[in-house]
Amino acid sequence: MGAVRNILLIIHIISAGLWITEEFISFIMRRLIAANRGKPAELTLANATLVINGTFGPLASMGILLTGIGMTLNNGWVLLGIGGYTPGWLFVKQVIYIVLIVFVMVVLRPQSEKLAAAFKAATSDGSMIDEARELGSRMWTLGTIHSLIVLVNIILAVWKPAIG
């Protein structure tokens, strides 16, 4: 089990943890936001959630990718079976990772930009507008879909089912 593999795996697991933590942050913040409905704190908390998840996401996805590639090559495997061997469970994980990044780029990021713009349009006294609340609840749903996809890869990685 070489030191390189262990160091990469530790960073990989921390990155996976960071990614799935977004769901717990959203769960807690959602309740705080609802408890402050109509007060200036509602907008501040919603903005904070967008900033926290917008910071964790790119960090986690880059951490996963770089250490994932490192461990794959370190174990003598290849990416997506191109020019060599990739275990079935890892092949599926790599495909799911690509799907996740496409989901983030095509669906999640444009939605969060719309939400950030709606926050800016909020009234001068800092209270939330209904349009932003609607965009916010759509963002929660998309965030949960994202977390479920990450969870599938965690299960696949630990279970390592014989595929193919």
Ligand code: HEM
């Ligand atoms: C959502 C994305 C991903 C998540 C949540 C994730 C999560 C994990 C977790 C939790 C483990 C540790 C499993 C264990 O030791 O029991 C693991 C192992 C591993 N992951 Fe990922 N992973 C992801 C994407 C990737 C990608 C894209 C690659 C390759 C490019 C990759 C390559 C690997 C490898 C090679 C191992 C096994 C390392 C070893 O045991 O030597 N992972 N992954």
